[in-house]
Amino acid sequence: MNEQQDRSGEPIRTAPTGDDGIDFTIIELFFFAYRDFTSDPDQILDTYGFGRAHHRVVHFVNRRPGLTVAELLEVLKITKQSLARVLKQLIDTDYIVQVQGPRDRRQRELYPTAKGRSLALALAAPQSRRIARALAEATPGDRAVIETFLKGMVNPELRPQIEDGHRQD
Amino acid sequence: MNEQQDRSGEPIRTAPTGDDGIDFTIIELFFFAYRDFTSDPDQILDTYGFGRAHHRVVHFVNRRPGLTVAELLEVLKITKQSLARVLKQLIDTDYIVQVQGPRDRRQRELYPTAKGRSLALALAAPQSRRIARALAEATPGDRAVIETFLKGMVNPELRPQIEDGHRQD
DNA sequence: AATTTATGTCAACAAGACTGACATAAATTA
């Protein structure tokens, strides 16, 4: 907050130099990469009348079969009202089923049906292909670098949640 | 579309095995990484009464000062009506100025003001810090691996557009 | 002079997030 307005409104005609120490290259690559990464499943979802929100739900229910509504909300970091609409649709159309929790009967465990599993895989397939293409020339060591980088981008508190070991208790 | 419903509705209680060849690990890491990556600027934007759409506009106008409305639409891949709302706000509040195109006077070249440059840097700073943290243990070679990976995730047609050389014509 | 192009604007709509309020059943606590 320094080189601010004198009497301002003046257009700045030069691009940021890099003296500011901002990593614009990766910031921008990350934006474009993620946008295209999500565009593959978006196209498929369209043909089902579903949106990105449905995708997320189907994805996590498939990855962690039996998670409860509360756990799903925790992972997605959305409100239950937001979840309710899409979850209801997915249940009504037999992609997901609810099972009353065995220990705690207030809980609803969420499971994919065969149809739901199938959809989840269909949505993941082009994303996985895109990743494979991006890794085509990479060595196994490169893969580890990328995973470490991506994990390092996640908020530290959330990292335990995303470990591959999230299913054994 | 095969292992579909018999009389279905049956919950599938097992997680996908990996036999399907889907790269769930990176798919999921990418989701969490991007979400947290965008959460930093989102918080700042809130205090300005701006949203993510404003961020994108401010970012690209700063990165490519003097781009035209049509070029901005092309980069963002949104409609002009979507852009209009947020661009108008940014112009009205003196973050961005329009300059009549010198060659073609129908065009509007977009430039940041000092205020706009300053906002763009403020929004990019925490993202850049997050990236630096994620790269903390990485070697210079690792950085190249990550850039190559991210670029490989972008649709091939768009890659020329995002090259660092996008400013010289 | 007629047409095309770059931009702007009006209106309506949709997805997916939000808040706040209230309902129900089951578990927990006093």
Add this chain to the structure above:
DNA sequence: TAATTTATGTCAGTCTTGTTGACATAAATT
């Protein structure tokens, strides 16, 4: 047992950011 808390569901309204379609204007091109 009675009271409270918890897990889930639902109703209603709002906001941001995307969409389509239609039309207006000025400048460039044919």
